[in-house]
Amino acid sequence: KQEVTQIPAALSVPEGENLVLNCSFTDSAIYNLQWFRQDPGKGLTSLLLIQSSQREQTSGRLNASLDKSSGRSTLYIAASQPGDSATYLCAVGSGSARQLTFGSGTQLTVLP
């Protein structure tokens, strides 16, 4: 059974800092990995999707990497802004039924 862990559970940084969020998973037989953003009381916004054959994806100030063999992914946020404050969720796609297993998220606060 796939298990996904996100560390840290919460993170507070001053504006302008670069930061890294971590995600680890137990079963390396995945077909993709997605990073989502969730604002309080809202649904999920997809940030980046990495296919199992890829090593990284970039979108603006965001860069996500994937190391299947070690069961790890990182989300790098450059030059953080207060608007980046949200919960970031990592989800791993695996299994023939194409299901996502989510971590519990990292709650990020960027202080002005």
Add this chain to the structure above:
Amino acid sequence: EAGVAQSPRYKIIEKRQSVAFWCNPISGHATLYWYQQILGQGPKLLIQFQNNGVVDDSQLPKDRFSAERLKGVDSTLKIQPAKLEDSAVYLCASSPNRGKAYNEQFFGPGTRLTVL
């Protein structure tokens, strides 16, 4: 292209009452998922449909939860009777069966349920 639609956005009920949530997936998406997200946790899959058939409902509490997708398009999730621990956000997602977005899930805004 319209996204995944869900209604209502918020619902407050008393325990032992019943409640129903509705989801309309992205047009043409054959696979539909319902997730439950308890505060402070990641979403947990409740049920997965492929067209109007159930692929996986192993984590659906079948004594009180039911779901259907009769015409292979929109879906309804029902809770009867509700318990306090059912307070959560219920998310619907859909996924195409082919094309560039195959294997990607697209999420609706969710329904926040509070059981008093």
